[in-house]
Amino acid sequence: MNNRKRNREKNIYKYLITLVITIVIGIVGYYCPELINTQKTNEIVNNDVKNVNTSELKDIPQYTDFPYVYINNNVPNFLESEYITKPFEKYSELDSLGRCGVAYVNICKEIMPAEGEKRGDISSIKPSGWRQKKYNGEFLYNRCHLIGYQLSAENANEKNLITGTRYFNVTGMLDFENKVADYIKNQAEDEDRHVLYRVTPYFEGNNLVATGVEMEAYSVEDNGKGVSFNVFVYNVQPGITINYKTGDSSRN
Known part of the structure; x- marks a missing residue:
């Protein structure tokens, strides 16, 4: 009992x-x-981000449900000779179809917007494939900076703006831009940090809208310990079908 x-x-x-x-x-x-x-x-x-050991567009898998994939095990393709601390900005000339090319910058406080500096108007720029349309009351496309304004203080630079979706711009690219910006902003008073930063838009054939962009970054002074990544971000908008050749779009 x-x-x-x-x-x-x-x-x-x-x-x-x-x-x-x-x-x-x-x-x-x-x-x-x-x-x-x-x-x-x-x-x-950890489970959904795929890795692609190439930057060839044909080898990048189709978009599924995640905004980006790692390229080359997330390791950028900079040469050791490029690890310099001299600021620079390089923007490719537009091609015959009016499309942007590679944008390559050595990010540092010197080229970033000054504190309190206001962003300028970029509405005068019509990037290739700009066929704007609204869905559910929101515009599909943004004028997307290859090198974000917070990193370069670039405004209406046609060599730095492509047609990209809201999802691509905010859910895809912005987080990586913020990583670089935060790393530079958080430097000590006696530091002068630099981040090699390259964004390469990928256009298939004569398409006017990029399939996506490759984003690479590497912090120079600490050999990539602060910032290092290599990703492909998909230029897509869930629920919307995009005609990349023209920029036209429709609901799925």
Whole structure:
């Protein structure tokens, strides 16, 4: 009888512990969902980001559900001779179809916008394939900087603006631009950090809209410890079909 009583008490105790834990998790999940979702988010990133050991457009997989893929194991293709600390900006001339080419910059505070500097108007630029359209009250396309304004202070530079979707610009490119900007902004007073940064738009055949861009970055002074990546970002908009040859679009 005593054994039964003890077992029953243990079962009740275990039940109460489980109930308390469940309630606590529920409260935390309601008020602080980010604490519960952190591991899940990391798992999604680790599982879904593919790696491509080439920068050949034909070898890059079709877009599935993730905005970018790693190229060359996420290692940029800069030569050691390029690891310099002299600021520079290089923008390719437009080709015969009016398309942008490679944009290559050595990012540092010297070329970034000054504190409080206001961004200029870029509405005068019509990049190749600019066939603007609204879906659900929002414009499909942005005038997308190859080298983001926060990194270069470039405004209406036609050699630096391509036709890109909101998803491509904000969900795809912006996070990588922020990594570089934050690294430079957080330098100590006695530091002068530099990041080699190259963005290459990929156009298939005579298409006027880029399929996507390759983004490469490498922090020079610390040999890539601060910033180092090589990704291909897809120029897509979920739910929308884009005619990359012309820039026309329609709902899926």
